Amino acid sequence: EVQLVESGGGPVKPGGSLRLSCAASGFTFSSYSMNWVRQAPGKGLEWVSSISSSSTYIYYANSMKGRFTISRDNAKKSLYLQMNSLRAEDTAVYYCARGDYYDSEYDYWGQGTLVIVSS
Amino acid sequence: QSVLTQPPSASGTPGQRVTISCSGSNSNIGSNYVYWYQQLPGTAPKLLISRNNQRPSGVPDRFSGSKSGTSASLAISGLRSEDEADYSCAAWDDSLSGVVFGGGTKLTVL
Numbered sequence: 699e700v701q702l703v704e705s706g707g708g709p710v711k712p713g714g715s716l717r718l719s720c721a722a723s724g725f726t727f728s729s730y731s732m733n734w735v736r737q738a739p740g741k742g743l744e745w746v747s748s749i750s751s752s753s754t755y756i757y758y759a760n761s762m763k764g765r766f767t768i769s770r771d772n773a774k775k776s777l778y779l780q781m782n783s784l785r786a787e788d789t790a791v792y793y794c795a796r797g798d799y800y801d802s803e804y805d806y807w808g809q810g811t812l813v814i815v816s817s
Numbered sequence: 818q819s820v821l822t823q824p825p826s827a828s829g830t831p832g833q834r835v836t837i838s839c840s841g842s843n844s845n846i847g848s849n850y851v852y853w854y855q856q857l858p859g860t861a862p863k864l865l866i867s868r869n870n871q872r873p874s875g876v877p878d879r880f881s882g883s884k885s886g887t888s889a890s891l892a893i894s895g896l897r898s899e900d901e902a903d904y905s906c907a908a909w910d911d912s913l914s915g916v917v918f919g920g921g922t923k924l925t926v927l
Contacts, residue, residue, distance in 0.1 A: 733916075735862075742819060743854070743862060743905050745916035759915055793861055802852050802907035802916040805873065807861040 700724040700806045702794050707811030714784050714815070720777040720794030720808055728752075728772035731799040734779050736790040737810075746792070747779065748799035755799050784815045820845065820917035821906050828925040834894040837922045839906035841887050845917050849909040851889040853882055856903040856921075865904070866891060893924070901926045 706718040720732070734746040747768040748757045756768055767780040777794050791812050795804035822840040829835040839851065853866035864873050866882035869889065881892045889908075893900055906919040 735916075742903075742921040743856075743907070743918045745907075745918060748916070757915055760913070795862075801850065801909050802918075803850070803864065803867055804852075804854075804862070805864050805867075807863070809861055 700796070702796065702806055702808035704792065704794055704808045704811035707792065707813045709814045709816060710784055711817055712785060712815055715780070715782045716784065716813060718779040718781065718792055718794075718811060718813070720779075722775045722777065722796075725796070725806075727775040730796050731755075732770060732777045733795045733797055733799070733804060734768060734777075734792060735795055735804070735807075736788075736792045738787070738790040741790075744790070745802070748797075749777070750799045757799060781813070784813075786815050789813060789815045819920040820910060820913070821908065821919035823904075823906060823919035823922045825920065826923050826925065828927055829893075829896045830927045831896055831898065833896045834892060835896060835924065836893075837891045837904050837906075837924070839889045839891070839919050841889075841908060841917070843887060844912040845887075845908040845910040846884065846889055847887040848911055851882065851884050852907045853880075853889075853891045854905045854907065856905065858902070862905065896926055898926050900924060 733748045791810040793810045796806040797804035850868045854862040855865040856862045869884040870882040905921045
């Protein structure tokens with residue numbers, strides 16, 4: 699059974715940093731591209747970043763470029779999102795999702811981890 | 818302001834057929850596949866329609882998708898109370914080199 703479990707969310711002050719993790723199981727992690735998608739409270743889904751299976755290709759949404767860094771460790775079957783210079787508008791549930799880095803087909807999602815940016 | 822435009826709400830009574838639209842542009846819907854996601858209250862999104870009109874395994878055939886030009890639609894026939902959820906469309910955008918989502922449509926079953 700495919701499972702994606704996010705962790706690392708929580709409260710953080712504006713300007714602070716946070717590192718999210720996503721532990722994968724039930725599939726050959728190293729063969730799949732992975733993604734982060736977020737959802738602000740009461741709002742729609744917003745794509746954050748994508749990374750190809752071997753980390754060759756990486757994409758970010760414009761509003762995250764320069765502040766967020768996506769990475770992965772195939773040996774640990776884990777996906778990461780390093781978030782710096784956090785703003786109030788980054789407050790959201792962050793989901794990791796399996797899917798091609800050049801497409802928007804996400805066939806498995808984690809349960810999400812909540813990030814709250816507030817002073 | 819989402820790149821893909823969806824109506825914020827839709828409604829229908831049990832047994833009815835409802836459609837949800839998703840409007841984009843040549844750089845997204847016009848040149849790439851459209852996907853639809855269903856998000857039940859308090860849960861993670863679930864892939865509902867793949868590659869414009871394909872249903873992943875386990876998705877009832879009451880759900881169907883279509884695409885024409887720079888617009889797409891999700892149709893739900895034989896509406897059931899458990900269909901009450903948020904529905905979002907998504908597509909890759911060639912100009913942005915990224916994924917764009919619609920703002921989501923909250924479906925209410927009256």
